[in-house]
Amino acid sequence: MANSPQPPLDALYQEALATFDTLLSQARGEGDPEPTAMTLASVEGARVSARIVLLKGVDARGFRFFTNYRSSKGEQLAAHPQAALCFHWKTLRNGVQVRVEGRVATLEAAESDEYFATRPRASQIGAWASAQSQTLADRAEFEARIDEFERRFECVPVPRPPHWGGFVLAPDRIEFWYGADFRLHERQCYERDADGAWSRRMLYP
Structure with a gap:
């Protein structure tokens, strides 16, 4: 039986992903030493942990990264599959941050095999x-x-070790933070509701 066609991406979600791609390309062009570095925050009980990992791809599914599933972050994400990411590119403008929040899932084994190779x-x-x-x-x-x-x-x-592989964070919130003098920053926030529809609003700095 043929697969059902996938519904079109929400226009605002496409806009957010395109903005992210543009900023990442600009960070690379400005010579950021590690433009794909991102803070990954996860939860264990009432305790929050954060560390730097590397983004290995982004598409309509979300933001992908790889790790040892038996590591602290791997076990935390398995037990509580919600996480947050934060990129900070000092080389852009007066500094740009991108904050991403959403649900995490493991990638298919074939995709982890492909990257590991x-x-x-x-x-x-x-x-x-x-x-x-x-x-x-x-x-x-x-x-x-x-x-x-x-x-x-x-x-x-x-x-590939069976205990090593990829995660994808499917965002339900993406914020673009643009630095400005005197801390008069610009913040654009994209959010997905329970029905999957995206909205956009500005936030006070």
Whole structure:
């Protein structure tokens, strides 16, 4: 049976994604040393955690990133699949932030496999060797694990570990924050309601 056609994207959501793409391209053009770096905030009980991760793609589904599913963030996202992202590009204008909030889901295994195959071999070995977020007795222990997996996969392609893969954050809120002198910033906020319709409003700085 043929797949049902996908409904067209909301025009305001398309506008928000296009604005993000433009700003990201501008940040790259202005020489930002790590334009895809973003703060990822997740929740564990009443405690909030934040760390920097790298954006690996954005499309109509949302914002994609990859990690160890057994890491602190991986376990937090599995238990409470809501998260927030924040980009900050100091090189643009007087500074630009993009804040994104929404629900998180794991990517299909095939998509994680495809991305993992593009990583440098040393990074692939590291994904096997690192028990991310777990206690490490000393650096020698980690280096021994790296040697172990280098021997295991000697002369063969490194497969993706089953505990490593991608997430996608499907946004229900996207805010563009444009810095201005005297802290008279401009803020444009896009929000999706329970029926999937997007709206746009300005916020006081």
